[in-house]
Structure formats: structure tokens, C-alpha cells
Amino acid sequence: MSISIKNVSKRFGKFCALDHINLEIEAGTLVALLGPSGSGKTTLLRIIAGLENADEGAVLYHDEEVTSKSAKDRNVGFVFQHYALFRHMTVFDNVAFGLSVRGWPKEKIQERVGELLHLIRLEGLENRYPAQLSGGQRQRIALARALAAQPKVLLLDEPFGALDAKVRLELREWLRRLHDEIHVTSIFVTHDQEEAFAVADKVVVLRGGKIEQMGPPTEVFEHPANAFVMDFLGQVNVFEGLVQDGAPRITGYSSIKGQPNKDFCANTIYVRPYELDIELGAAALGALPAKIIHVNPAGPVVRIHLQDPSSEARVFVELTFAKYRELGVSIGQMVHIQPKKARVFSQDYVI
């Protein structure tokens, strides 16, 4: 079932959590709401679920207006960040809750719960209590509970936030596979861009209650709409430069420290660490001198930290291991850096 969010706004006192959000979610897709804390992503999710009321605007489920319907009548599955399992109930009763409040007969509940526990691969844990489960198991029970009454929409609030790194990785792969199996329209909230890209069909980047960009993961990553999205989606190097013949060219290190979106001007150029090359020879046009200060060779990608010899400005470069071996650079060596690709963003984005 598709979901439309039309002109939705929400304020908490003076704080504007959502500012006229418009969003279309196609049926059967898995969408990630991505943004830093305070960007309004959880508020938007709760408004879609009916757990929060929008100050203005409308929420439509497949052309049906549900804005004034309570969460109880919307038939959505909601997975809470901290699972919110009923701690005085067994796993079976937790999963069965949504069915028994709807008055399903006992045998059908038994059958459906068995089916769901099989789906989440936790058969045999029916009589355990939430306190006796691991974090990953609790998360899956929460998911099974949300799916029990065959909701039209599945909403997940930071579903993997409270898990350790390894379990998180497993569960997100599993969620993707599960979604491919059952095809329920799903929206999940995350602040982890990697998670959003790994799982979602479509990524919606939010900041300060506004949508900054939305689209398929590859498109958003390859063509960030602005400096904020670029920075949020991964590490970025900032340079001073100018646009010459329609192409950005680096002229020097930027004096801007930290987040590039804090200070933005047309002559600021953004380069991802893997879009920089290290050269040993004499300086070509657009290359900058740099001193290698740290090399992190762990894994297939070698991360090299460099510093401007005449200032404090730092640059990160990522090379493949083969390229690193070929260069044979060492700490303290003077080299040149040369961007393979660079970006400028239009000035209307000034904050």
C-alpha cells in the first residue's frame, strides 16, 4: 500500500520538528528516513503511525485519508527503538497480542504465531520472557509482533540502534531478505547512512524538519544535492577553488575546520577521500603539496592522513591496497594530491 504525506508540519513548543513535508512512498518499497538527531525523522514516522498528531497536513494510505484515525485503527506494524516488548508476557503472548485484541480464535492465533516464529527463526522460544532473550532476539520478536496482524505498513524506529555492530549487520541483511519475501511497504528511521544504503530502495535525507534529498541510494550517494547531504553521507575533504570552464579546480587548502556545511561559499570544493590521488612526481596543474602523517592499512582500503605543509589543514585519502603498494609512500614523505573528481554546490544553500 502506498503512503502519501502531504504538507505535514509539527512543532514542539518553539521547536519546529517537521516543516511542510511532502513525501510519496510507493507500495512494497523499503524506505529509509535518514538524518542526524533532531532532524524530525522519528516524529515523521510516528505521525505516519498515528502515535503523534501532525499540526497541519495530511497522511494518506493509498488515497484514503487517515490523518484523524488513531494508531489502533490504522493497522500499521510499529517496531520501537527499544523494542517495547511486554515484559510480563511470554514471547508467544507478545506476538499474539495484536491478534488476541482483535478477537482472533485461539487455533488461528496458535497457527499464526507459529508461522511468524518460523519466519524469524525463533521457534522453541514461545515460553521465554523478553528478559531471557538477547538483544537481537528481542528485536526479531518485536518485528514478529508488529507483523502478526498482517499490517499494511511496517514502520521501524531505529530498528538496529540498540544492538552491537555484528548483530546489527546480520539483522539488517535479514530485514532486507524478509522484506523481499513479504513485500510489505516499510519505512525505517536511521542515523546511520551505511545502514540506509545497505537496506533501502529509497533514501530520504532529512535535516531540521525538511527533506534535503530523496532518491535511490546510488543516486543520492553519487549526486548529493548539497553540502549537507555530501557531508552526512560520508567523510569529505574541503578545498578552496574556483570554477573554470564549467569544471571545479582546486587552488588551495581551505581554512574551514570541521563540518563543511557550517560555512559555505561558492569557492568551496568538496572531494571524497577516494576521489583523491597521491602523486610522487612534480606538481601538475591543480595538485597540492601534502605531507603524509598517518597511514592506516587495515583492510582492502588504505586510509592515509595528509597535512598541508604550510598550515594545519588535513586531508584524508583512500587508496586501494594495490595502489598503495605501487606508490610505496611512507610517513613523513612529501607528495602531491590531485582530485579525480570534485564538487561545488550552488550558493543558494548558504546558511
Added chain:
Amino acid sequence: MALDPQSQIPVVKRRPQDPKWVRVFLTISALFVVLLIIGIPVLHVFFRAFENGVGSYLKSLFGNANTRHSILLTLSIAPRAVLLNLIFGLAAAWLIARFRFPGRTILLTCIDLPLAVSPVVAGLVFVLMFGMQGWFGAWLADHNLQVLFGTPALVLATSFVTLPYIVREIIPVLEAYGEEEELAAVSLGANGWQMFWRITLPNIRWALLYGIILCNARAMGEYGAVYVVSGRVSGMNDTMPLRVEKLFQEYDMPGAFALASVLTFVALITLVLKTYLEKNLMPKHGTESAGQK
């Protein structure tokens, strides 16, 4: 296993650093005070009650029609006061723990008022309201309704004095559990009633029971407020504490102590239950901490 003495890390405890005489002195004085002002009087009540044997004890309790009536009256008033406070307590605790509204702090303070105000004043308030010279007195008399000196006034005065006990026990527990489980229940299709009976009530059941027990103990023992609104007519509106005092004034020592021993016994049972329940009050660790947004 023999360890090199030098490799052993000395176990440092803070407490034994206080001089021994300080610890002994403090322990003995604490025990002495407890024995003097609590232990001996309580034992004395039972000693005096059973002084002349069990037969005489039962006779002074149940042989006297007025004493019997006072026991029944208290047994009928306390549960009603508890019930009123239960309904009010659940509603008020829910409101205070789950919502932020103007006047919330004032409501909280008002709930604590009965703890601060003298019960006699509470009783006087009801006399002022329902007495013949009071606001509703004439109207009630016209409609032939007896409030003051009757059971209604006794229940109201008792409820007033015991008002904070149940609310105060539930609020912290509701806050500790947070509202996520309740929201989860609603998102799963539960209506308000189903949510209350199946999620909220099971979570607060021990706190609720704890509050009921304390409230009941206080309701049975209430003297000041009840003294003012009751007519103190033996066999009509004398409750147990009032009856104890009356028997005492009438120099019926066996009767007074027998009835007092019943009240003391209720108190002891309350203490035992309270100690047992205290362990179960708060959410256990192991499940996630309540997510507060």
C-alpha cells in the same frame, strides 16, 4: 592455594575505619530507642490484652455489642475509602505520569496536602461543608440525607486522610515503565480498555497492592478526622480507634487493650506484606530501560 602474602591485594572497606566504640555506641543507642518507644509499647499492648487469658480476651472483644459494632463499622468504612482512593489514585497517577499539562504541579501538591494538614482540620472541613450551618447542610436536611455523623462522612474523612497513599505509590512506577509498552499496545490495535487491563495494570500491580495495603492500614487506624465528623455514639458511629479511646476513658482496660491489640495486629501484618512487596515494586533489570523520549 598458597599465595604470596605480598601479592595479595588488601581488601579495603570503608566502614571498619570508624572506631569500634562509635559503631557499638550507635548500634546500641539505635536499638535502645527502637525498643523503648516501639518495641515495649507494642509488646505491652499484647501483654495487657492477654493478661487475663484468651477467654477473657475474646470476651472483651466480642462480648461487648458496642465493641463488636465498632469492628464491623471500621471493616465497612476502610474498604470503601480504599476503593474511592483506588479509583482516584489510578486516574490521577495516570494523568500525572503520562501527560504534561498546566496545573500538573499544583495537582501533585494538592495530593500531598493530606500528609501535611492535621486530620482534625480535615474533619472540620467536612463539618463546615455538611453540617447544619454548612454549605450543603440545609439542602441535605431537606432531602433527608444524612452525611455528617453517618457513614458517608466517615468514609469521606477517611478517604481524605488516606488520599496520597495509592497515587504516590503508582506514579514513580508508571514513570519508570514509560509509555512505550502502552504505545506498542495501541499500535497493535488495542483499545484503551484492553491496554489498561493487559499492559498497564500488570506492570503496576505490585505498586498498586502496596498502596492499597498502606492505605488500608492508615484508613483503619484513622482517628483525628473521624473523631470530628463522627457523633461518637457507641453502637452507631464509633470506629475502632474511637472505641479504644472510649473504653480507655471508661476504665475498661481489658476491653481497650483487646481492641488495641487487633489494630496493632493489623499493623504488624501490614508491615510484613509491605516488606515482602517492596522487592517487586520497580521494573527488573534485564529488559531494556524504559525509553523516554
